Amino acid sequence: MAATRRSRRMAADILTYFVLVSMSLFCIGPIAWMFLTSLKLEADIVTQTMQYIPNRITFQNYVAIWTQSSFPVLIGNSFIVTLITVIVCLATGTLAAYAFSRYTFKGRNTLMLGYLVVRMFPAVMMIIPLYVVLRSVGLIDSRIGLALAYTSFLLPLFVWMLKGFFDAAPKELESAARIDGSTRFGAMLWIVIPLARNGLVASSIFVAIAAWNEFLFALMLTTGQGSRTWPVGLQLMVGEFQLPWGVLAAGGILSILPVMLMFALVQRVMVQGLTAGAIKG
Amino acid sequence: MDTGSHLPKTGMIGELSETRYWIYLLLLPSLVIILLVIAYPTIYGMAISFREMRLTRPGLNGWVGFKHYLVMIDDPVFWVALKNTVLWVTFAVVLELGLGFIAATALNRNVPGTGIFAVLILVPYFLPNVVAGHMWALLLDPRLGVINDILVRIGILNSYKAWFADPNTALAATIFVEAWHGFPFFALLLLAGLKGIPQDLYKAAAVDGAGPIAEFRLITVPMLKSVIAAAVILRVISLVNSPDLLLILTGGGPGDATQVLSLYAFQTAYKDFNFGYASALSVVMFVILMVFAYAYIRLSKIGRE
Numbered sequence: 001m002a003a004t005r006r007s008r009r010m011a012a013d014i015l016t017y018f019v020l021v022s023m024s025l026f027c028i029g030p031i032a033w034m035f036l037t038s039l040k041l042e043a044d045i046v047t048q049t050m051q052y053i054p055n056r057i058t059f060q061n062y063v064a065i066w067t068q069s070s071f072p073v074l075i076g077n078s079f080i081v082t083l084i085t086v087i088v089c090l091a092t093g094t095l096a097a098y099a100f101s102r103y104t105f106k107g108r109n110t111l112m113l114g115y116l117v118v119r120m121f122p123a124v125m126m127i128i129p130l131y132v133v134l135r136s137v138g139l140i141d142s143r144i145g146l147a148l149a150y151t152s153f154l155l156p157l158f159v160w161m162l163k164g165f166f167d168a169a170p171k172e173l174e175s176a177a178r179i180d181g182s183t184r185f186g187a188m189l190w191i192v193i194p195l196a197r198n199g200l201v202a203s204s205i206f207v208a209i210a211a212w213n214e215f216l217f218a219l220m221l222t223t224g225q226g227s228r229t230w231p232v233g234l235q236l237m238v239g240e241f242q243l244p245w246g247v248l249a250a251g252g253i254l255s256i257l258p259v260m261l262m263f264a265l266v267q268r269v270m271v272q273g274l275t276a277g278a279i280k281g
Numbered sequence: 282m283d284t285g286s287h288l289p290k291t292g293m294i295g296e297l298s299e300t301r302y303w304i305y306l307l308l309l310p311s312l313v314i315i316l317l318v319i320a321y322p323t324i325y326g327m328a329i330s331f332r333e334m335r336l337t338r339p340g341l342n343g344w345v346g347f348k349h350y351l352v353m354i355d356d357p358v359f360w361v362a363l364k365n366t367v368l369w370v371t372f373a374v375v376l377e378l379g380l381g382f383i384a385a386t387a388l389n390r391n392v393p394g395t396g397i398f399a400v401l402i403l404v405p406y407f408l409p410n411v412v413a414g415h416m417w418a419l420l421l422d423p424r425l426g427v428i429n430d431i432l433v434r435i436g437i438l439n440s441y442k443a444w445f446a447d448p449n450t451a452l453a454a455t456i457f458v459e460a461w462h463g464f465p466f467f468a469l470l471l472l473a474g475l476k477g478i479p480q481d482l483y484k485a486a487a488v489d490g491a492g493p494i495a496e497f498r499l500i501t502v503p504m505l506k507s508v509i510a511a512a513v514i515l516r517v518i519s520l521v522n523s524p525d526l527l528l529i530l531t532g533g534g535p536g537d538a539t540q541v542l543s544l545y546a547f548q549t550a551y552k553d554f555n556f557g558y559a560s561a562l563s564v565v566m567f568v569i570l571m572v573f574a575y576a577y578i579r580l581s582k583i584g585r586e
Binding site: 012013016017019020021023024026027028030031033034037045046050052072085088091094095096098103105109113118119120122123124125126127128129130131132133148149151152155156159174177180182183184185186187188189190191209212213215216219220231234235247248249252255256257259260263264267 | 288289290291294295296297298299303304306307308310311312313314315317318319321322323325326327329334380383384386388389392394395398400401402403404405407408409410411412415416417419421424425427430461465518521522523524525528529544546547550554559560562563564566567568570573574583
């Protein structure tokens with residue numbers, strides 16, 4: 001009896017590893033292939049027989065995308081748009097998340113639901129009027145305009161995610177500070193926010209990754225070098241110049257580096273926050 | 282007010298926070314932004330759908346009532362796109378849910394090394410659409426695609442296949458790419474759901490002599506119901522709304538084989554600058570989505586808790 005149970009457990013473990021390993025390969029394999037491609041000479045990519053391990057390794061694709069295209073400008077624009085988006089979310093969303101987490105007031109649930117329903121609006125439905133509005137106030141093709149457009153769908157997400165982290169922060173210290181004579185604002189600023197700083201970092205990074213990766217709004221709302229972000233730039237380069245595969249792969253790898261870095265930095269906290277926010281939503 | 286506190290003084294804002302307006306002050310900044318960049322554009326967007334608005338022909342302007350909606354009824358592309366949207370969303374969600382469930386179950390067994398596997402499995406979800414799209418275009422390329430090469434080598438295919446150019450395989454190929462990109466989302470949510478099931482339930486079931494299949498059917502599925510329902514609805518919304526991947530992989534082609542509503546609406550706005558018709562298309566899309574969401578929430582009873 002014990003023996004069969006142990007062997008059954010063993011079989012289950014083997015099956016588990018089999019599933020985990022094959023799924024990881026399925027997830028990482030394509031990215032690894034893109035990385036290998038970025039290290040190949042174009043002649044070795046366009047060959048009769050597939051080279052699984054590159055015969056020659058070159059970094060010229062990376063040099064090419066960085067020096068012979070507007071890629072650095074695109075990356076710079078993306079960086080600024082992302083930064084503005086995160087700052088706006090942090091400044092306004094933190095307050096709202098705190099209010100939702102700590103106070104009960106009339107219309108609270110409706111309002112929170114409203115923040116969520118907002119995400120159901122089709123992007124296209126938002127993009128057209130945003131285009132018209134931003135154009136009329138001179139914010140089309142501007143980094144601020146694009147960042148504002150991003151807050152339209154990222155701010156609600158930020159609020160929901162951060163509320164989960166505030167909910168998890170113990171209320172006792174806050175009450176103690178209040179009894180101690182602190183104002184509500186003081187208690188929030190000096191007690192609750194420091195307690196939830198992991199959540200603030202995780203929610204900000206989540207918003208940052210989404211803004212960094214965003215493609216559709218950027219395609220419609222940017223028209224020139226002044227504000228064009230890297231996803232749009234890369235896409236247009238493919239269309240206009242018949243970008244060689246190696247260079248395209250190098251661009252892809254370069255542009256996901258910041259994402260992977262941020263993800264690696266906070267993956268544990270973020271995974272918790274993501275699940276907490278999404279489940280409650 | 283600050284007299285007894287050891288914390289730094291907070292000045293006027295501190296004073297304000299003691300009044301009954303405090304909650305509204307906290308909510309105001311985000312509300313202003315949301316009203317400005319969401320509510321106003323949304324209402325405006327709905328209004329545009331009843332107007333003529335083409336940036337290429339500024340002379341055309343003014344209210345046209347339901348004209349765009351009537352045109353839509355006779356627009357064959359609209360119906361093809363509607364059909365493709367249903368196919369694309371249904372198959373993508375089913376695939377992602379299946380893969381996500383397998384991944385979550387495996388991760389939930391907590392064998393040594395689970396942490397690393399969890400991170401690896403999550404990576405596709407954070408990959409930008411633009412990169413994911415071009416990466417898969419390379420992997421499935423009719424001349425250089427490594428997947429074609431592997432399939433030929435192991436004897437499944439006779440020759441390289443142009444997955445995205447063949448109307449018979451284009452939609453399936455894009456669904457496959459989407460599943461790769463989106464299944465980690467389900468894995469993540471379902472894993473959280475699985476962790477929330479009390480272990481006692483399984484112990485009690487084991488005492489009663491329930492096998493793994495009975496445990497799965499009688500405990501796991503019912504306990505995960507609300508998580509699955511929430512994950513499905515969130516995913517359906519984002520799948521219906523975002524044409525990014527299709528825009529990059531196929532642009533709706535070949536012909537209209539991969540044309541979906543969101544992409545059709547976007548191209549009508551981006552290529553033709555026909556804002557009126559594009560708005561009407563997205564309003565219809567939104568209404569369909571709302572009706573679906575309402576019916577789905579009612580049927581799955583997640584609204585009840």
